[in-house]
Amino acid sequence: MTRTSGTAVLRARGVVKSYGPTPALRGIDLDLAERELLAVTGPSGSGKSTLLHCLAGILRPDAGEITYADRALGGCSEAERSRLRRTEFGVLFQFGQLVPELTAAENAALPLLLSGSSRKEARTAALDWLGRLGVADVADVRPAQMSGGQQQLCAAARALVTGPRVLFADEPTGALDQLAGEKLLGHLVRAARDQGTSVVLVTHAPGVAAYADRELALYDGATDATGLGAGQRIGAPR
Ligand SMILES: Nc1ncnc2c1ncn2[C@@H]1O[C@H](COP(=O)(O)OP(=O)(O)OP(=O)(O)O)[C@@H](O)[C@H]1O
Ligand SMILES: [Mg+2]
Secondary structure (H helix, E strand, O other): OOOOOOOEEEEEEEEEEEEOOEEEEEEEEEEEEOOOEEEEEOOOOOOHHHHHHHHOOOOOOOEEEEEEOOEEHHHOOHHHHHHHHHHOEEEEOOOOOOOOOOOHHHHHHHHHHHOOOOHHHHHHHHHHHHHHOOOHHHOOOOHHHOOHHHHHHHHHHHHHOOOOOEEEEEOOOOOOOHHHHHHHHHHHHHHHHHHOOEEEEEOOOHHHHOOOOEEEEEEOOEEOOOOOHHHHOOOOOO
16 A cells, blocks of 8 residues: 555546647646655656646646646636645746746745735745745845756745745755755755645756655656656655
């Protein structure tokens, strides 16, 4: 029996997605348990970002079903899905996607402001997360004046500031040096453990996957032949 049975917070069944004639996902099943850290690995073009975007309700699959807390995302309106992303999910995109006109602190505060927090509350929480991630010094700087790594850390602060139930992170350490990358992963792991947040972590790097409880390997839009990738590679960081 796997640790994901019964208590899945997020569940995918038979998820298929193509971009025109290009198939990106060919029928993906997964269960994400409470507090679980699932690493999604696979070569470039294997469908990792597409899967993450489907799971987070950003992309609609062509077929299959994704349920969050027993609610089918396919049955939710655009507005309901965007509300879910604001209140229940944190999304850390592969390319940061900060709002260029806003400073780091304003970017990090945004999800709280959109959910009705006061400006003061939102700024305090944003500064707290920027500090924890080691980028408090760029709080009042706009993305164009930040390094790629600083932008990614700021995006991480924005994704964590609401204490999401599920955090979706796409290559969160890609633009960071090893030390900063490990620090960020440490925060992701701690956020997951302390706040009861489940994490879906997309990564190329085997060292990053080692932080996870379980690994789902994608090859050409499908999970590996056995579907066991999981479980086999559980372990402590090397
Ligand atoms: N917007 C798009 N339009 C057309 N094809 C796309 C689009 N996005 C992705 N694809 C294709 O879908 C497949 C899966 O892409 P995806 O971005 O999910 O891969 P990935 O595993 O995240 O890759 P990487 O590791 O390079 O980020 C690839 O063949 C890619 O070329
Ligand atoms: Mg990708």
